[in-house]
Amino acid sequence: MMKTLLLKEKKSLVLKPIKPFDFDSSVHNPSHYPSPTEFYEKGKFWQTMRFKNKLLGIKFENKGTVNNPKIKLTIYSKTKLDNKFIKEIVNELNYRFELNKDVSEFYNKFKNDKFLEPILKKRRGMRNKCGHSLYESLMIYITLQNATVRRTVQMMTNLLKKYGTLLEFDGKKLYVFWKPEKIAKTSEKQLRELKVGYRDKMFIRISKAFADKEIDELKLRNTTTEEIFNQMMKLYGVGKQSASYMLLEVFHDHETLNHISPWEGKIMSKIMFNKLVSEDKILKEFEKRYGRWKMLAFTYIFTDIFWRKKQGEKIPWLEKEIRL
DNA sequence: CATCAGGGCCCTG
DNA sequence: CAGGGCCCTGAT
Numbered sequence: 001m002m003k004t005l006l007l008k009e010k011k012s013l014v015l016k017p018i019k020p021f022d023f024d025s026s027v028h029n030p031s032h033y034p035s036p037t038e039f040y041e042k043g044k045f046w047q048t049m050r051f052k053n054k055l056l057g058i059k060f061e062n063k064g065t066v067n068n069p070k071i072k073l074t075i076y077s078k079t080k081l082d083n084k085f086i087k088e089i090v091n092e093l094n095y096r097f098e099l100n101k102d103v104s105e106f107y108n109k110f111k112n113d114k115f116l117e118p119i120l121k122k123r124r125g126m127r128n129k130c131g132h133s134l135y136e137s138l139m140i141y142i143t144l145q146n147a148t149v150r151r152t153v154q155m156m157t158n159l160l161k162k163y164g165t166l167l168e169f170d171g172k173k174l175y176v177f178w179k180p181e182k183i184a185k186t187s188e189k190q191l192r193e194l195k196v197g198y199r200d201k202m203f204i205r206i207s208k209a210f211a212d213k214e215i216d217e218l219k220l221r222n223t224t225t226e227e228i229f230n231q232m233m234k235l236y237g238v239g240k241q242s243a244s245y246m247l248l249e250v251f252h253d254h255e256t257l258n259h260i261s262p263w264e265g266k267i268m269s270k271i272m273f274n275k276l277v278s279e280d281k282i283l284k285e286f287e288k289r290y291g292r293w294k295m296l297a298f299t300y301i302f303t304d305i306f307w308r309k310k311q312g313e314k315i316p317w318l319e320k321e322i323r324l
Numbered sequence: 325c326a327t328c329a330g331g332g333c334c335c336t337g
Numbered sequence: 338c339a340g341g342g343c344c345c346t347g348a349t
Contacts (some may be wrong), residue, residue, distance in 0.1 A: 033331085145332045151346060152331080197344025202333085239333050263331050323330070323347095 002161060007057045007076035007169040009103060011086060014072055014165035016061070017099040020107070020125035023062035026097060027129065031145065031306040033152050034161055036175050047131045047178035048167050051089060052256040054081075057175050058093070066109075071099075076169035081286035093222075097199050098127040098252055099319045106293050107253075112184060112292050113289065115272065116297060119304045130249040135210045136177045137250050138235070141242040142202045148323045158194035159203075164308030202237025210237060217250075254296035257286055264302065267321055 003170055013164030025047035038047035043062040048055070064070030075089060083306075088319075095098050105292065110116040130137060143155040163178035163186075183191075184207040191200040217237075220228050228251055232243035240259045247253040260268065260279050269277050272285060288296040309315055 018335095032329095141332095145342080146330060146345095148330055148346075154346085183342080195345060198333090198342090199344075239331065241332060261331065322329095 002166055003154070004166045004168045004173060005055060005078065007055070007078055007167055009077045009080050010074050010169075011077075011081060012068055012072060012074045012231060013086070013090070014235050015090065015093075015099060016064075017069045017071065017097075017127075019069055019083060020103050021064075021099070021127065022066050023060075023069070023071065025123050025126035025303070025307060027060055027301060029129065029306075030310040031148050031303050033140075033156075035140070036153070036157050037177065039172055039174060044176065046094045046170065048174045049089075049131075049177050051092060052085075053179070054085075056169060056216055057131070057172070057174070059170055062121065063215065071108055071127070074170070094250075096131055097129040101127065101252065103254075103296070106296055109293065115289075115301055119300050122221065123300065123304055123307065127250065127299065128296070129177050129255075130252075132177075132250075134215070134220070134250050137246065138206055138238065138242070138249065139177070139203065140279070141245060142199050142206070142237055143164075143196070145199070145237075145239075145242070155194065155196050155199075159196070162190075166255035180207040181301060183207040184211040199309070205236040206238070221251060225251075225253055228253075229256075245248070255292045255294065257283065257295040257298055259272060267305065267318065267323070268298070268302065270317055272304060272313075 013283065024042060028040040038045070040046075045060040047058050049058050050056075050241075055079060055140055061072040061073040062070075063072050068316075073090070073093070081089075104319065107120055112123040113121060132140065139159070140156065143152045147155070153289065157175075160175035160177070163182050164175045166173055166179075167176050183203050188200040188202065188204065191203055196203065215231065220231060228247060229243050232238050232246050233240075238246075241261050244256070244259045247256050253272070258312060260282055265279050265282060266276065269275065286298060305318060309318055
């Protein structure tokens with residue numbers, strides 16, 4: 001039986017993101033798999049965080065508007081945190097949720113674009129968040145490979161139950177990720193028992209790379225796109241698809257778009273051409289239309305359709321492409 | 325009941 | 338550089 005770690009200490013402060021900032025579409029992404037490490041409802045968001053080996057609960061509450069954004073942040077912890085550490089957490093959250101990223105140029109440039117015009121109005125202030133660290137994101141991407149959403153959730157839950165920790169804060173119980181060392185030391189057999197299949201080796205080898213400090217996320221943030229991509233591709237179990245995602249999601253690169261997976265291709269094809277076209281054709285269209293903003297444009301268009309579905313719009317062709 | 329493909333990747337030829 | 342095989346699961 002796993003014990004629950006109760007986080008009783010809390011500290012609240014107010015964050016002011018750069019405007020425009022839309023709370024809901026920035027803290028939650030409906031195209032992502034439902035992660036057992038976070039919980040969202042309108043105007044509120046909770047997630048766990050392992051940061052510098054402290055286990056934390058994070059809560060965001062919307063206290064502002066798109067043009068006058070204000071977030072009440074509450075940090076839950078087991079023991080009291082000092083101000084310096086709180087500041088580091090805030091900096092990290094700013095990075096992960098793109099709170100201080102100015103994308104006004106993007107908004108100005110494409111306000112008359114055929115595809116972006118309605119989206120920039122409806123989703124005005126949407127950011128591209130990634131609540132997880134690089135290591136955690138890699139773990140998730142391994143479970144996404146060659147699996148349906150349901151199976152991904154099953155694998156992640158099994159892993160979190162066995163290697164993670166259940167945290168309780170603000171009446172929520174959510175899992176937090178394990179340290180890389182923990183899985184680096186485990187056996188393939190033990191992982192297979194969690195129904196992860198052939199991914200066992202990938203978890204172990206990537207965890208080893210992190211445990212041995214072969215990869216430094218903070219250093220990578222200050223290198224080039226090529227360097228990050230190459231480093232990712234060296235990891236066992238990471239190919240073009242996952243490496244590209246890391247650039248956008250973890251490193252917030254809004255420009256690089258050099259690969260589109262088949263299922264995303266089908267969806268984007270339908271939206272832009274209303275028929276199935278090749279990956280190459282989509283890539284060329286994005287390059288031509290959006291230039292150095294092509295990746296951000298891609299996520300805006302892609303995420304928008306998932307929000308429309310979440311908000312009750314019936315999109316029959318989309319249902320077929322999302323397998324649960 | 326059997327067969328199959330899935331929100332990729334590695335490895336082989 | 339194309340294609341088979343991979344763990345497991347739910348769909349058919």
